[in-house]
Amino acid sequence: MSFTPSSKAPEASDAIIRLSNIVKHFGGARALDGASLTVMRGTVHGLVGQNGAGKSTLIKLLAGLHQPDGGRIEIDGVSHAQLTPHLVEELGIHFIHQDRLLVPTFTIGEALFVGREPRMSGTPFVDRRRMNREAEALLHRFFGIKLEASALISDLTTAERQIIQITRALINKPKVLVFDEPTAALVRREADILFRLIRKLRDDGISVIYISHYLREIEALCDTVTVLRNGLDVATLPLAETSAAAIGTLMVARDIRELYPKRPIEFGETVLKLDRLSSTGKYDAVSFTLRKGEILGLTGLLGSGAKDLLRTLFGLEQPTSGSVELNGKTAWPADPSEASRRRLALIPEDRRRHGVALDLNVRENTTLASLGRFTRFGLINRHAENSETEALVKRLQIKTTGREALVRSLSGGNQQKVAIAKWLSHHSEIYLLDEPTVGVDIAAKVEIYSLIGELAARGAGIIVLSSDLDELVGIADSVLVMFRGRVVREISTSRTTPDEILAEATGSKEALRHVG
Numbered sequence: 001m002s003f004t005p006s007s008k009a010p011e012a013s014d015a016i017i018r019l020s021n022i023v024k025h026f027g028g029a030r031a032l033d034g035a036s037l038t039v040m041r042g043t044v045h046g047l048v049g050q051n052g053a054g055k056s057t058l059i060k061l062l063a064g065l066h067q068p069d070g071g072r073i074e075i076d077g078v079s080h081a082q083l084t085p086h087l088v089e090e091l092g093i094h095f096i097h098q099d100r101l102l103v104p105t106f107t108i109g110e111a112l113f114v115g116r117e118p119r120m121s122g123t124p125f126v127d128r129r130r131m132n133r134e135a136e137a138l139l140h141r142f143f144g145i146k147l148e149a150s151a152l153i154s155d156l157t158t159a160e161r162q163i164i165q166i167t168r169a170l171i172n173k174p175k176v177l178v179f180d181e182p183t184a185a186l187v188r189r190e191a192d193i194l195f196r197l198i199r200k201l202r203d204d205g206i207s208v209i210y211i212s213h214y215l216r217e218i219e220a221l222c223d224t225v226t227v228l229r230n231g232l233d234v235a236t237l238p239l240a241e242t243s244a245a246a247i248g249t250l251m252v253a254r255d256i257r258e259l260y261p262k263r264p265i266e267f268g269e270t271v272l273k274l275d276r277l278s279s280t281g282k283y284d285a286v287s288f289t290l291r292k293g294e295i296l297g298l299t300g301l302l303g304s305g306a307k308d309l310l311r312t313l314f315g316l317e318q319p320t321s322g323s324v325e326l327n328g329k330t331a332w333p334a335d336p337s338e339a340s341r342r343r344l345a346l347i348p349e350d351r352r353r354h355g356v357a358l359d360l361n362v363r364e365n366t367t368l369a370s371l372g373r374f375t376r377f378g379l380i381n382r383h384a385e386n387s388e389t390e391a392l393v394k395r396l397q398i399k400t401t402g403r404e405a406l407v408r409s410l411s412g413g414n415q416q417k418v419a420i421a422k423w424l425s426h427h428s429e430i431y432l433l434d435e436p437t438v439g440v441d442i443a444a445k446v447e448i449y450s451l452i453g454e455l456a457a458r459g460a461g462i463i464v465l466s467s468d469l470d471e472l473v474g475i476a477d478s479v480l481v482m483f484r485g486r487v488v489r490e491i492s493t494s495r496t497t498p499d500e501i502l503a504e505a506t507g508s509k510e511a512l513r514h515v516g
Contacts, residue, residue: 014040014041015038015039015040015041015074015077016039016040016041016075016076016175016176016207017037017038017039017062017074017075017093017176017207017209018037018038018039018072018073018074019035019036019037019038019058019061019062019071019072019073019074020036020071020072020073020074021034021035021036021070021071021072022034022035022036022037022058022061022068022070022071022072022073023068023069023070023071024057024061024066024068024069025069030231031054031057031231032054032057032058032061032068032231032232033054033230033231033232034070034071034231034232035054035058035228035231035232035233036233037058037226037233038236039176039207039209040207040223040224041205041207042202042203042205042206042207043202043207043208043223043224044198044199044202044207044208044210044221044222044223044224045207045208045209045210045222045223045224045225045226046210046211046212046218046221046222046224046225046226046239047059047209047210047211047225047226047228048211048212048213048215048218048225048226048227048228048247048251049227049228049229049251049441050229050251050252050441050442050443050444052399052411053228053229053230053231053251053441054228054230054231054232055211055228057231058228059095059178059180059209059211061073061083062083062088062093062178063083063085063088063093063095063178064082064083064084064085064086064087064088065085067082067083075091075093076091076175089172091175092174092175092176093174093175093176093178094169094172094174094176094177094178095169095177095178095180096165096166096169096177096178096179096180096182102153102161102164102165103153104152104153104154105152105153105154106152106153107132107149107150107151107152107153108132108135108139108147108148108149108150108151108153108156108164109128109131109132109134109135109149109150110131111153111164111168112135112138112149112164112167112168112171113131113134113135113171116171117131118130118131118134131149132149132150133149135149136148136149138167138170138171139163139167142166142167142170142197143163143167143190143193143194143197144193145163147160157302159190159302162182163190166179166182166194166197174206175206175207176206176207176208176209177201177206177207177208177209178208178209178211179198179208179209179210179211179212180211181211181212181213181439182194182210182212183212183214183217190302191217195217195220195221198210198221199221202223210222213439213440213441213442213445214468215244215247215248215442216244216470218239218244218247219239219242219243219244219247222239223238223239224236224237224238224239225237225239225242225247227247227250227251229250229251234250235250248442251441251442251443252442252443260449260471260474260475263453263457265293265294265456265457266293267291267292267293267294268291268292268293268459269291269292270289270290270291270325270328271290271291271292271326271327271429271430271461272289272290272313272324272325272326272430272461273288273289273290273324273325274286274287274288274289274322274323274324274325275287275322275323275324275325276321276322276323277309277312277319277321277322277323277324278319278320278321278322279305279308279309279312279317279318279319279320280320281485282305282308282309282317282485283305283306283308283309283482283485283486284305284485284486285322285486286305286309286322286482286486286487287487288480288487288490290430290461290462290463291461292459292460292461293456293457293459293460293461294456294461294462294477295452295453295456295462295464295475295476295477296461296462296463296464296476296477296478296479296480297463297464297465297466297472297473297475297476297478297479297480297493298310298463298464298465298466298479298480298482299465299466299467299469299472299479299480299481299482299501299505300481300482300483300505301483301505301506303484304482304483304484304485304505305482305484305485305486306465306482307349307434307465309482310346310432310434310463310465312332313332313333313339313344313432313463314333314336314339314344314346314432315332315333315334315335315336315337315338315339316335316336316346318332318334319332326342326344326430327342327429340369340426343426343427343428343429343430344428344429344430344432345369345423345426345428345430345431345432346432346434347416347419347420347423347431347432347433347434347436348419348434349434349435349438351412351415351416351419355415355416355419356407356415356418356419356422357407358406358407358408359406359407359408360406360407361403361404361405361406361407362389362393362398362400362402362403362404362405362407362410362418363385363386363389363403363404365407365418365419365421365422366388366389366392366393366403366418366421366422366425367385367388367389367422367425368422369422369423369425369426370422370425370426370427373425374388386403388425389403389421390403392421392424392425393421395424396417396420396421396424396447396451397417397447398410398414398417398418398421399411399414400414411440411441411444412439412440412444413440413441413443413444413445413447413448414444416436416437416440416444416448417444417447417448417451420448420451428460429459429460429461430460430461430462430463431452431455431460431461431462431463432463432465433452433462433463433464433465433466434465435465435466435467435468436448436452436464436466437449437466437468437471445471449471449474449475452464452475453475464476469498469501469502470498472493472498472501473493473496473497473498473501474493476493477492477493478490478491478492478493479491479493479496479501481501481504481505482505483504483505483506488504489504491504
């Protein structure tokens with residue numbers, strides 16, 4: 001989707017948000033070291049930086065959740081010595097946080113209208129019919145999707161929950177919208193819808209702060225970008241005069257052209273073989289093989305069956321027909337415990353809910369899937385467990401204060417590395433990676449890509465499910481594209497492009513075949 005950044009030259013009076021020389025300490029650590037951010041009216045302003053660069057702290061200061069130790073905050077030309085969340089909302093600034101949770105037992109209608117429920121005329125009772133009708137109309141208007149307003153939040157996909165959060169924010173008719181990694185859980189079509197909406201909001205005069213690790217999104221969507229590094233803004237650039245590669249270099253202070261470190265590997269024997277595997281209503285007649293040292297990409301739109309297929313391979317769902325061979329033996333895992341015993345590992349998309357135990361420490365998470373190796377007569381060999389953890393922390397370059405640090409305290413990229421360490425400790429042979437770099441910064445992505453390559457070099461078979469098509473072309477040997485429950489094509493990444501894969505995933509190529 002093409003987009004031309006605004007060419008209007010901003011004036012001082014055009015600034016709706018101006019944060020100047022902001023300083024913030026947490027104990028002895030300086031999170032912000034004189035950072036500045038100026039957002040012009042009616043523009044989309046990107047904010048990027050590695051995890052720990054200061055993005056979250058700066059945004060929390062703007063939200064009134066923290067108070068600065070130095071600097072100046074101006075909103076709409078008025079200086080504010082202290083912001084509170086209530087005041088910020090009154091000023092017309094609204095936030096969509098990556099980890100903001102909806103109440104799982106609410107319906108969609110209740111989640112959208114909580115605190116502002118429409119009432120039956122002359123009564124204190126909620127008009128549920130009207131609430132549901134308006135909720136469904138809003139979702140269709142903003143995103144072009146149909147969801148039953150009576151559906152529970154707990155029954156929605158991650159992408160659908162994200163859409164509910166965004167819609168709720170838009171109901172407030174904000175002056176400024178702050179998006180924190182809004183597309184981390186969205187597939188390409190949903191992301192495109194969101195981009196169109198953001199551009200419309202900008203054209204209607206609403207200012208947008210857009211925080212993302214996806215530099216292609218920043219390049220395509222934003223008018224201006226501010227790059228943070230080590231608590232300081234190192235550049236503010238018009239997107240018409242820069243590129244994703246240049247932004248990435250500023251973020252990490254080094255050349256990132258080698259984003260996808262890939263090494264030639266000679267494949268070994270087949271470790272996984274599917275023959276016409278089917279699950280009624282989800283996927284049909286899926287067949288492929290995976291060999292030692294091979295990285296197989298898997299992609300498809302929401303509802304294509306790709307995610308269900310990955311869950312089946314780990315025993316979370318059961319197929320209705322077809323067969324699976326693991327290391328030459330026909331049998332599919334009946335449950336995750338059996339999958340684990342057969343040396344399969346699943347690194348799930350939602351690492352915070354399913355990949356790691358946030359309230360356990362790094363050591364406990366690392367050995368969680370392999371405690372049997374460290375236990376004798378019911379007692380844990382703590383020395384061996386500590387040694388294993390420290391070796392994996394060093395090998396994966398996990399940034400932590402120590403093996404006893406709670407995983408909750410780690411950045412997203414380092415939480416993902418802990419999820420991988422858990423299965424490395426288990427000596428897994430087949431790795432199923434579900435969106436492995438969602439929500440992590442560019443430097444952490446490079447490290448994860450390097451780790452995937454290292455696992456393949458050691459003889460592991462790897463399946464990577466990803467909606468980031470550049471990522472798949474960069475790291476995989478071939479890609480299986482699923483559309484409406486079927487594998488429509490297996491493509492060698494040396495002979496394809498992200499655009500070609502997208503055409504297959506959206507059914508564009510299939511439509512052309514029928515026309516021809």
